[in-house]
Amino acid sequence: MAKELGFGILGAGMIAPFHAKSIQASRGGRLVAFCDTTKERVEKMAGEYGVRAYLSLDEMLKDPEIHVVNICLPNHLHHAAVIRCAAAGRHALTEKPPAMTLRETDDMIAACAKAKVKFGCTVQCRVRAAIRAVREAVLEGRFGKLLHADAYMKWHRTTEYYHSEAWRSTRKSGAGVTVQHAFHYIDLLQHLMGPARRVQARMSNLAHPSVRLEDTLLAFVDFQNGAQGVVQASTALWPGTDIRIEVNGMDGTAIVVGEKMTTWKFRDERPEDEAIRRLGDASQATAASGPTALGFADHSVVIQDLIDAIHADREVIIPVASVRPTLEMVLAMYQSAAKNAPVDLPVQDDESIWEM
Numbered sequence: 001m002a003k004e005l006g007f008g009i010l011g012a013g014m015i016a017p018f019h020a021k022s023i024q025a026s027r028g029g030r031l032v033a034f035c036d037t038t039k040e041r042v043e044k045m046a047g048e049y050g051v052r053a054y055l056s057l058d059e060m061l062k063d064p065e066i067h068v069v070n071i072c073l074p075n076h077l078h079h080a081a082v083i084r085c086a087a088a089g090r091h092a093l094t095e096k097p098p099a100m101t102l103r104e105t106d107d108m109i110a111a112c113a114k115a116k117v118k119f120g121c122t123v124q125c126r127v128r129a130a131i132r133a134v135r136e137a138v139l140e141g142r143f144g145k146l147l148h149a150d151a152y153m154k155w156h157r158t159t160e161y162y163h164s165e166a167w168r169s170t171r172k173s174g175a176g177v178t179v180q181h182a183f184h185y186i187d188l189l190q191h192l193m194g195p196a197r198r199v200q201a202r203m204s205n206l207a208h209p210s211v212r213l214e215d216t217l218l219a220f221v222d223f224q225n226g227a228q229g230v231v232q233a234s235t236a237l238w239p240g241t242d243i244r245i246e247v248n249g250m251d252g253t254a255i256v257v258g259e260k261m262t263t264w265k266f267r268d269e270r271p272e273d274e275a276i277r278r279l280g281d282a283s284q285a286t287a288a289s290g291p292t293a294l295g296f297a298d299h300s301v302v303i304q305d306l307i308d309a310i311h312a313d314r315e316v317i318i319p320v321a322s323v324r325p326t327l328e329m330v331l332a333m334y335q336s337a338a339k340n341a342p343v344d345l346p347v348q349d350d351e352s353i354w355e356m
């Protein structure tokens with residue numbers, strides 16, 4: 001039997017239990033420890049799961065039972081943590097966005113490659129059955145010429161949410177609806193359509209006046225494959241409704257709402273289409289109304305895949321390199337909104353975005 005892999009979760013905050021439950025539900029993974037600089041928080045969470053508590057990453061990396069570190073820190077801290085994990089020969093799974101800049105992302109990818117450790121990212125919406133079906137149809141050319149791909153995220157977050165942790169309302173820490181919440185759905189567009197060549201964005205704050213960030217994004221995207229698209233994303237819209245991803249080609253249309261396939265129509269109707277129309281669970285919560293209104297099934301798939309990838313010594317299901325073009329689209333959107341003009345990719349000077 002393959003060796004059991006020990007996991008340490010870095011950051012014992014809101015998303016950590018989703019990782020912890022996924023590890024506990026996995027085949028071949030064992031939760032060994034949490035690490036957080038806030039003592040009461042890490043001791044409480046470690047107590048709940050019956051595992052060790054560490055107050056620093058360096059301390060946790062000395063633990064020989066830890067083979068994988070799940071990076072569940074605020075966005076601006078992912079880069080330094082991954083570099084340290086790689087230097088200590090540990091596999092890393094980072095929360096999204098993988099880092100704040102393209103240079104940081106490239107750094108982390110290079111460090112993990114050099115250390116020969118796996119490096120994945122939890123843009124977990126990619127693993128939903130309905131999204132996988134859309135991607136397969138895109139790759140197979142079933143849509144014909146691709147014309148449109150759109151993401152709509154009409155969510156709600158309270159003002160208290162933004163003030164619940166300092167980083168959630170701080171631009172430099174990677175806060176704002178575009179990089180923090182819409183990242184998943186911009187990633188789905190990128191995953192389905194490939195990289196963008198130009199974006200034009202407008203950002204505004206509609207309902208959170210005490211927060212100096214955009215809570216609403218409107219963007220046009222031109223993809224390299226010739227299709228165009230729209231991203232509409234907000235945390236201002238009460239009570240929050242499920243996300244919607246739409247793909248249209250000359251020969252077909254697919255619409256996914258939350259995780260459910262609601263439209264699947266092709267000129268060449270096939271026998272398997274009826275089953276594809278039933279993919280996804282209409283009742284599964286997908287974080288529209290609050291940050292914890294979310295199941296852990298998608299995280300579970302990503303974590304199980306990482307365990308299997310380590311044993312098989314193959315690439316993980318969502319390598320960070322595949323998320324880099326998403327980060328680049330997001331960075332281009334911030335530049336475009338600041339300039340009030342379209343921005344062509346590749347982006348230049350992305351470090352300065354976080355000083356805006």
Ligand SMILES: NC(=O)c1ccc[n+]([C@@H]2O[C@H](COP(=O)([O-])OP(=O)(O)OC[C@H]3O[C@@H](n4cnc5c(N)ncnc54)[C@H](O)[C@@H]3O)[C@@H](O)[C@H]2O)c1
Pocket residue numbers: 010011012013014015016035036037038041055056057071072073074075077095096097122123124165180291
């Ligand atoms: N994949 C998803 O669906 C999803 C959903 C929510 C959040 N996230 C991501 O998860 C990450 C964490 O978000 P969150 O909402 O859990 O944040 P959080 O603020 O609730 O938790 C972060 C924790 O990190 C701790 N921390 C800060 N600096 C540290 C350090 N140097 N060493 C150890 N611990 C430290 C904090 O004390 C806090 O407990 C972010 O990157 C966010 O974008 C992903």
